[in-house]
Amino acid sequence: MSAFVLPKPITATVAGAAYPTRTTFDVVNPATGEVFATAPDASAADVDAAVRAAHDAFATWRSDPAARRAALHAAADAVDAARDEIAPILTAEQGKPLTESAREVATAAAYLRYYADMQLERQVIRDDAQALVEIAHRPLGPVAIITPWNFPLIIGTAKIAPALSAGNTVVLKPSPFTPLSSLKLGEVLRGILPPGVLNVLSGGNEAGAAMTEHPLIRKISFTGSTATGKAIAAAAAADLKRTTLELGGNDAAIVLDDADPATVAAGIFPRAFSNTGQVCVAPKRVYVPESLRAPVVEAFAALARNARVGDGADPATQYGPLNNRPQRDRVASLVRDAVRRGATIAAGGSEIAGNGYFYQPTILTDISDGTPIVDEEQFGPALPIIGYRDVEDALTRANATHFGLGGSVWSGDPERAAAVAERMEAGMTWVNTHTATSFDQPFAGIKWSGIGVENGRWALEGFTEMHVIHRAR
Structure with a gap:
């Protein structure tokens, strides 16, 4: 082209x-x-x-x-x-x-x-x-x-x-x-x-x-x-x-134990990787109960493997390059650091060969808080999926950040999810969606x-x- x-x-x-x-x-x-x-x-x-x-x-x-x-x-x-x-x-x-x-x-x-x-x-x-x-x-x-x-x-x-x-x-x-x-x-x-x-x-x-x-x-x-x-x-x-x-934002998505893994992945993935992950209010870390972690990780990984990355001028492209070399290098560095600390790459995990600033859509697991790619805003196509013990554990970890832009809770029971979402420390919280905004809906962060x-x-x-x-x- x-x-x-x-x-x-x-x-x-x-x-x-x-x-x-x-x-x-x-x-x-x-x-x-x-x-x-x-x-x-x-x-x-x-x-x-x-x-x-x-x-x-x-x-x-x-x-x-x-x-x-x-x-x-x-x-x-x-x-x-x-x-x-x-x-x-x-x-x-x-x-x-x-x-x-x-x-x-x-x-x-x-x-x-x-x-x-x-x-x-x-x-x-x-x-x-x-x-x-x-x-x-x-x-x-x-x-x-x-x-x-x-x-x-x-x-x-x-x-x-x-x-x-x-x-x-x-x-x-x-x-x-x-x-x-x-x-x-x-x-x-x-x-x-x-x-x-x-x-x-x-x-x-x-x-x-x-x-x-x-x-x-x-x-x-x-x-x-x-x-x-x-x-x-x-x-x-x-x-x-x-x-x-x-x-900035480091939005958490909390998946409850009654959620369907395929539904969760289909809902979160396009929002986390929209604009190649360069969205301030995108989900940037996903907390899942340990009982669901394996199927959730695999559902996300399948979507990452099938994503079409390329020049934005190509009609077949779903996800373009990162906008600039420093940002691409930062994402790559965060992923390498996570792997050194014991994380597992379920999909992606490396730059794409060529002169552009492309990076594979990446899913990380066997990872926890205290890792920079979890604690910081990566602003790119790399998503950590983190296991949790119970909902109180998930909320504590989701809220333990200087950031407070958005957050979401995913469940088969919207009322149960809403009760958890109200306890997230963020200016905007969603139930069974994320990044849903409109002209007449306030857009505001805290912290x-x-x-x-x-x-x-x-x-x-x-x-x-x-x-x-x-x-x-």
Whole structure:
């Protein structure tokens, strides 16, 4: 299959126009390991230009809700119309199958449409002879949005849409591993959104630091690693910037003793290995009763052996490469470490030969807590299956982590499973499914997995500040 060729360079967007940077950096196709494009490398001065453009656009954008609604609907239509143009770019830079890239573009458009008509109405909390007291919500100002490389468009628009709907303006910086699809989004929306309302830059640490430290930025919305989230929180604290931080996860799935092994494997496997395991809220460790461990392991292993791994541009591919070499090497290192500690590989267990960043879907057993691949977020196609004595043992071990994003319980008795799920220390828990989300369902972690809420009305509120209007009578 021929390698993807970018038709022309993609540019940054500042103040509604193409914005040149002095330097660029290479973008690698993870299916080939080869450079296929370059992206603008924004400096601190470039970030300053983008933030000032957002600041200049804020007063007008915040003042006309009807114009915002119309612009966001038009933006959604424009993204939908550009799906066939954006999706191949996303597959080339991220690695995911083309059908999933097309779905991601469609979801990005749907986020814009979902928030276009959402409004935060004034709330009257007192109305009597002495006073009328109302609560309104006001936008914050220019917002910095920093996104990761696993779902750059979905995560980006899940932040952009409520931020713009609330009346804020945005400076977006995607991961340097996947800059092009977000830059292309900026190009598509030039002329749809007023100049300065959405500014899109790509770059590395210099650009990210300049965004989080800029005095005109009033909120930072970030999705990524816990370590980077802590650094952003520290930078934001100096200026009391508001933050929403959606960080790492090490979700546990607890299988109860009445569950059917084949049903469990069919339910968990595609969610654990979706996007080649590069999903923050995917199940990353599975606890099973010792009595079921052997049949559960074999059911998972059979699915792993039959999985079709390849270039995302190939229609036959189910699972693409890992996005970058460091991540592929980390997964490989974690698996090797687990084997040295006594784990058994039931399926997979090694890199796939070639220039791309491919790794076999891997199932590990004879493993327990205290092993890094169980205790840490592997973020790749390797899943440990861990035996437990009783449900109390499983819950104790599932909860013994700094992470708290999601979790699930699997059983033939949904009510029994729900009682266990309520005791999991996570922002989201599921029964007989995992990673099930929707636009109107809060997405939030606890502990080291994040601060703040995304999706639904809660995300919109998160891009506002409360304003109390008290009228004496």
